[in-house]
Structure formats: structure tokens, C-alpha cells
Amino acid sequence: MKALILVGGFGTRLRPLTLSKPKPIVEFANKAMILHQIEALCKVGVTEVVLAVNYRPQLMSAYLQPFEEKLGIKISYSHETVPLGTAGPLALAKELLNDGEPFFVLNSDIICDFPFADLLAFHRAHGGEGTIMVTKVEEPSKYGVVVYKEETGEILKFVEKPQVYVGNKINAGVYIFNPSILNRIQPKPTSIEKEVFPAMAADNQLYCMQLEGFWMDVGQPKDFLSGMGLYLNSLKQKTPEVLATGTHIIGPVLIDSTTVIKPGCLIGPNVTIGPNCVIEEGARLVNTTVLEGTTVGKNSWIKSSIIGWNSSIGKWVRMENTSVLGEDVHVADELYINGGKILPHKSISSSIPEPEIIM
């Protein structure tokens, strides 16, 4: 079986992190975002993953090459020279995808439990051309809502940002299709959600299956942190042995084994710390991701922030409110950073008391 992952472009919403790395290889919970998806696809027997990329495919292939062997999976790249939307890449990768079997398609920003085996079984059972996963949301008026028959899952229509309640299930960005879908799409900019799905629904060929458990589009910093919390909570249920333990830990916390946490720290809930980091005495981290090679100084307090690779945070720094530090950023002692977005390779020597972008 094959799968297509819609990687797309520059990942601007996750800047400044994506100024240093393409978004799919930014680590989410200590693993490149796209590896969460590729590993889940491997488990269900997918043998080839096609990445639909329109920006610097060589950066990704260099990173992912070792994993092809490790996971026993072939990774191909379908390079869009012009952005083709969410459907066009299927047509572009037609030859790579069509082996007569159904194939998976997923948006690269999605984090969830990826129940691909259930999805495949459900898809085979209803016999239609495609199945999309739907997830329940609190505020359906912000999204495109999927209206379907409760008994069979057959999709009736899509309503974009409904002002009147029509349902609370939205497209989760995870699909499985029969190869015949490829006959519906041309290799030109096309939206799968707005153009292809309504046509399939009209032909009674599109079904949906509700996703159990957590789901998050982690394409921007605030959601990246919420998604991390959901993911770590899910690890706590499924594989608690990978989480950190000790009196200095509160709630689910993931810490790479090469990282040093000095005495007197208090970490968690919802914290991920990457490899080769040092967290000095008396530091406090909450709802935060610290990426590889970073040092946090003594007695600092960091909440709801993402700290980029090889950065350093001084002593008695307070950082909060979705601050995002790019790669190689250095924050001096005793500063207050409130919602600062700091571009790579900057040294910060005065406080950022109100949310601000530091070029």
C-alpha cells in the first residue's frame, strides 16, 4: 500500500522555527512531525510514502534517508514547481500512487492517534471510492462541517463555517481513496475539500469515519503546544514508560535521555525537552517545548513557549504567552519575554514586555 502526505510550502505559520528547518522535520514531542505519520503508516503495512513538497525537497530527503532503511519504507518526493493546492498533488503523483490498491492521503500538520487499520477496514466494508476521517470540535462555526448519515457514514454535504448548527464533525485531514479518484483530478491547482469531495459526495462515493481520541492541526505555535499536551496525555495512557518520572516532574513530561536536569527544578505538565539540553538548578518549565542543544539558566520560569535549537536562556528569565525562539537565540539574565517571536541567531538583552516580533 502507498500513502501521500501533503507537505506543501514554507510553513510560514510556524516561523521562526521554519526559518531553520522545513516544517515536517521540526520535532514535535522529540520526533520530526512527519515521522509520527510515516511510522504509523508503516505499522499498517504501507511500503511507499510519497511526499508532495513544493519547497526544498532536498533538505527533507537528506534528513529522512536514514529512516527509509530503519523503517523499511520507500520515501519518494513529488516536487510541485507551482503550488497545486490540496488535490493537484494527487494528479501529479498519479504514477507513483496507482498500484491498484487504495492509498492513504494526509495533511502533514495533523497530529492524532492515526487509526489507519480501522480506517482501511471501514473503507473496504462500505465499498465507496473514498473515506475521510472526521473529528468532533467545540466550535464548528470556525471550520468546514461534514454532514453525513449516522448509520452508514455516507456524506451528504459540506457546510463551510456554518452560522446555524448543522453538526460538530469536521474534516480531520486524513483520507483513504480508491485509485479511481485519480480520474477526477487534473494536475493543476485544485482544492480537494471544495472541489473534489463535494463531487464524490454527490455521486454517493464518499464516507466518513469518526476519529477517536485526540486530534490537532499543529501548524501554528499555539496549536503546536496544545497538540503536544494532547499527545503527551495520550502517551501517558498508552506507553507511560517513555515519560519522565521523579519528584521534580508534574504530569506528562518527555525528556530525551541525553539531557541533564539539575536539582531543584520543577517540570511539567506538558513539557518536551529534546536531546543534549541542560536545565539548570531551580528552573521551572510548564507547557513548553525545548528543542535540541538548548540551555535554560538557574531559577528561570518558562510557560507556553517553544525554544529553538542550540539556544540559551539566562538565569531568572520569565518567558510566557506563546513565545517562540528560533534557532541559536540567546536571552540574557533576568529578562521578561512575553509573547516574543524571536528570529534565529539573535541575542536578546532587554525585556520584551508585550508580544512583539524581534527581527
Next chain:
Amino acid sequence: MTSKAIILIGGPSKGTRFRPLSLDIPKLLFPVAGKPMIYHHIEACSKVPSMKEILLIGFFKEEQLKDFIQQTSKQLNVPIRYINEEKVLGTAGGLYHFRDIILSSDNPESIFVLHSDVCCSFPLEELQQFHQKYKRHCTIMGTQVAKEYANQYGCLVRDENTAELLHFAEKPETFVSSLINCGVYCFSPSFFDVMGKTMVDLRASNVNINSDYPEITRNRNLETLRLEQDIFVPLAGTGTISVFPYQGFWRQIKNAGSSVYCQELYLNHYAKTKPEILKKGDNIIGNVIIDPSAEVDPTAIIGPDVYIGPNVKVGKGVRIIHSIVLDSTIIKDHACVIYSILGWSSEVGLWTRVEGIPNYTPFLYSQEKRKGITIFGSGAQANGEIIVRNCIVMPHKQLDRSYSNEIIL
């Protein structure tokens, strides 16, 4: 040769800009660099060899000052007396009213007059020598300030050759001079006669009311007379007053927050004059005073310009910079306190940050927003892991979330 000193201390209604700290003690007893604000004045007076007596004139209740006066008098070995203005007479009115008490005993040849709300090195002997050299009735100590702030004070124009005060303008709207009045004076006994005559003249001029516009030509109530506007202004340029040019540090202690900046000046001064009162240690940066009864964890880093009062507890990994921490306050582990005043028995929780915005200008507001020292009134508490930034917290308030740019009632 004998001298006396008078410190003009005003009364409770003059301390409102010092709230919320003046809700607990009179402003003039608020600790600056570890000593009550007017202790610095009294100490300087006590060092003048010819000093016979220090008089405090104001309208506080005597019992609020009694203990301080007794202790300080004993400690500095100088007589201190409080004179209560039964009704508010103004700075000049009070001095003149009590002239017999001031002049009667000891026949003082020099009378120093000090405003309580100023901070400087009080070089009284130099002032006295200068006063005697120029032989006028009164000498005003003047200092240079930045041109853009000068009109916030009493502005002096001085004859460079004769040292005479040529012109005096109290808080003018426009620039007059960057030489300003320090609020420190030296009088000869004869100056009281000059004051008396000036007051008579002023009252005489007050009868010139234009009957067509009585409400705008009627002068203010002359029950109270102010030293600066009512005496120095008319006497400038009459050969009566000299100006002593002072070169050292000076700052007005206008509101509660300014005591942090004044403390910095006093601590710098102490580093040169009595370094033994400053704390030394690996965890101390710059000039710091820590009361011996305070418990400061050795992993806490303190300074520069910090005072930590009696029975204060400072936890592990705490950082305190440019701040005043008053008696029995508790600062828990990993907290960070910057440009703040923590009132008596207040509390700062784990990993909490209490921070003011340094503002060394005499203006409390910038673009209509208060920017300054964060102040905790007595018994105020900040829970753990919050930030309190550029705030004034009223006494006994408990904060359970972060605040910025607010007065928290």
C-alpha cells in the same frame, strides 16, 4: 559658635503621594537605605560640631514620632524636639511663628532649615562656611539638574561673582535656570526679622483688590505662608540671599517609588563614607544592606542597590535587584524582584516575578501611563508563578493571577 537645625516635616496630608506605604507609617519614617527618611537629615545635622538642637516642625500626632525621636536622639547624642503646628501655618509661617523657640536658648548663630523630602549628602559645614563668607541673611543650597526637568523645581538665578540670588521661580512653566533649589538652607538669626517684614509687606499688598474682579484679584489665604513663593521670590535680587552651589548627588523623595532611586544614591554615598554597613559576600552584587535578623539563603543573589529589612526571609535561588524589602516579608524560592518595594509582612510566591520599570525622571507618567516602581502595600501577597509588573498593590491584597500596569485596590 552655636547652630540649630530645623527639619520641616509637614503632616499626614502631605504624604498622599507616598501611598500605599504612608498608610502604615508617616512618610518621613519610611526606610531609605535602611534608615528612616529623615534619619539621614538628622545624622548630617548631628555631625555639625556646633549643633545644639534639632527641631522637627510639622503637624503629625506626637506619638507617631515619639519613639523615633527618642531612639535617634540617644543614638546620635543630639537633642531632638518635635514642635507641633497646631494649625497649618505653611513653611514660612511655621518658622516665623516658632522664632522665639528657635532663637531663645543657646543663641544660635546659624540655623539650618531642611525639607524632609530631599535626599543629598547634606554638606552642612560647607554650607555654613559659605554662608558666613558671603554674610547675607540666608543661603540656599542649589544644584544643577538636566535642563528638561528644571522647571519641576524651584529655579534659581545666581550672580556668578557675588553668589547672590538674583531671581527665584517656583516650578515655572518654561525654562528659567537649570540651577535649582535643594530645599536646604542656612539662616542667620536676622533672617527672621527679614521674613517678618516680608510677610507684613505681603499682607499689605493683599488689600489691593480690584472691586470689579474681586474673585480673581483676591490673593490666596494668607494664614499659611510658604518659604519659597512668599519669601524667597520677593527677596530675590534684594541683596538678602546667597546661593551655595552644591556639586554632589541630590534627588527629591516625591513619591514612594522615588525612595528606590534615593536609596541607590545613599548606598553609593555609604560605599565611600561608611562601607562597613554594606553587606559583603559571594552572593552580593554592588551596594546592599541586609539587616542581621534577615534570613537570606546563600543561593539567593542580591544587589545592586537593595535593602533587606529585619526578619525578612529570602528563599533558595531568589534574585533581588534595585529594591526595598521591608520587615518580615517572605520571598519564596526562585522568585525574582526587580525595581520594587515590598511593604511590611508581604509575600512573594515560588517563581513569581515582581518587577517595576526603572524611571529616573521626575515624571511619574509617560504617555499618560504610570511607569515606575512596583509597590506592595503591607501584607500584600503574590501567589506562585505569576508576574506583577508596573503595579501598585494595596495592603493585604492577595494576587492569584498576573497583573501589569495596574493599581490593585
